[in-house]
Amino acid sequence: MKIVQVVPWLGYGDAIGNDVLAIDLSIKEKKFETKIYAEGIDARIQKGLAENVKNLEVQTEDIVILHLSAWAKSNDLVANLNCKKVMIYHNITPPVYFEYYDKKNAQQCASGLEQLKELKNSFDMVLAVSEYNRQNLLEMGYKCEINILPIIIPFNDYDKNPSTKVLKKFEDNYTNILFLGRIVPNKKHEDVIAAFDFYQKNYNPKSRLFLVGNPNGCENYAEQLKIYAKELGTKNVFFTGHTAFNEILAYYKLADLFLCQSEHEGFCVPLIEAMYFNLPILAYSSSAIPDTLNGSGFITKEKNPALTGALINKILTDEALKKTIIENQQERLLDFECKKIQSLFWKYMEKLIN
């Protein structure tokens, strides 16, 4: 019996890619025969670790784990296999967010959601990375067993050396606000900018905003964001573009607060990263964000730049509040320890193995 994983695109350093690699390692530790299959493989992935999904061959007793986050040919391919099938659902962004900026992507998201609905009777078990994702599937009519399995995050990587170039560039007495995530419309960078603008103009002119993330595919959205910041007259808004891992670490080290105004997240790994770096989190309550924070951080239910901007100041100047937020986050972070998630994974897998 073997346990294999299928992922449409095996990326290097992204949340799904890391999850796939961590599960691969865990399967190998349990001495099961395993392999990763993908339609596309990032050139930076170690050679031999994954192969083309066309080469996938299974026996009826095998278990195939499909990572689903978009429309893909391999989703149908796995659904039609004659073996035990598990889907790890990472969520698909509602197409409405892309309709103006990236019609092709909007179409892909719409097709992905259609495909997801069609596959509702194809799996023996689904592992949703958050309760929000589980609810999405239930609404689509999924009747199989759905369990929650958070993304496995390789915390050891965060102890690597941060970029000294970035650290040196910004090491001063400015207050740094950080948001990290691809520059895509569902993440609502404009609301981050608006809240930061209020904070900077009313409380702290010596402040800067780091928007760390790649705008690939949504350069027009990034362009609009830059014009917006300019027209608001907001100073020190930095769009980093494609960022190397050691640079990401440096931005986390430099930051004083993590500000998230995203309106759609299937899990939101940067929230966990912010917890790891002891950054107080101020986030808007949407999609999977309340699940991931689970009572930690500071959540707002209202999109109001003035309120959010003033809350940035409150959290950064009220030491007792900041301390409580960070302590609560540290407690929540324990739930995401690799070993805990891995043992949860095997608890679910054993149901299929037996």
Place this chain on the structure above:
Amino acid sequence: MKEINYEEIIRNITAEIEAKKAKEAKVAFDDIKLNKAQYNNYTVKYDSIDFGKGIKKIVNKIMNKLIKRTTFSLTQDQNDINHNLVNKIEELSSKVQYLENKVKILEEEKVNS
């Protein structure tokens, strides 16, 4: 977890904002209009999709020169080399993209005038 009285904090902050007569943003994000060149993504994607038609040749030339000119330490592993290349290509291609957009804007202005 220690309890935080969110409601009280938000109530106090709201009162503080009103008392402060704080400066609020007067520009709405949705009111910002992109011109044609800004709206059309002249994207250059190393990993996956397509290069914009007009800049494909330029980018390929740059890539070829870059690969010839770039030297790496033998101690660096393949991942680092690839990553450096991606960074450099993206850096260069964003410059090409900027120039391409500039040309488009100038062309539009010329037509309009």
